[in-house]
Amino acid sequence: MADTTLAEANLGATPKTPLSPAQGHRTILALDLGTTTGWALRGYDGLITSGTVSFKPGRYDGGGMRYLRFTNWLSEINRLSGPIEAIYFEEVRRHAGTDAAHVHGGLLAVLTSWGELRGVPYQGVPVGTWKKVFCGKGNANKAEVVCAIKALGFNPSDDNEADALAILHWALQTGGGING
DSSP, rough: OOHHHHOOOOSSSSSSSSSSGOOOOOOOEEEEOEEEEEEEOOOTTTEEEEEEEEEEOOTTOOTTHHHHHHHHHHHHHHHOOOOOOEEEEOOOOOSSSSHHHHHHHHHHHHHHHHHHHTOEEEEEEHHHHHHHHHHHHOOOHHHHHHHHHHHOOOOOSSSSHHHHHHHHHHHHTTTTTTTO
């Protein structure tokens, strides 16, 4: 049976813009999608929290379990910290391996359908775009991104969390790409 939230969603003909400076603080989620997903959340109160979450399947898990866990995780973040009003994620065009590409594509499919069902705008941000704004060059390496995040006072556990924090800062600095 279909989820009844579809009938209540106000999707209209005009999509919501991901960020509007005139609306004050909104709950914004930034993601670096992967088996270990980095996340950063700017809450309605302006506080930023971040971390990583693993969607590595267990020994006896079916192929879709990582995606069900991701769906549940998004819903729980939305319930506890939301409502989420915009989502930004790293838009990857090239992967080192086939498995990584499949996992990223699956997580992206879940993320976009989750957003569509709830009327939450989402936007992919090319790697070179957020790195250029955040680090000053589009080809910054992992260590440079982590160093730049630490300079802001954060202490990321790994490069996935650092990337999510950098994407969030890109979204805040540029108004979601509108001012950048």
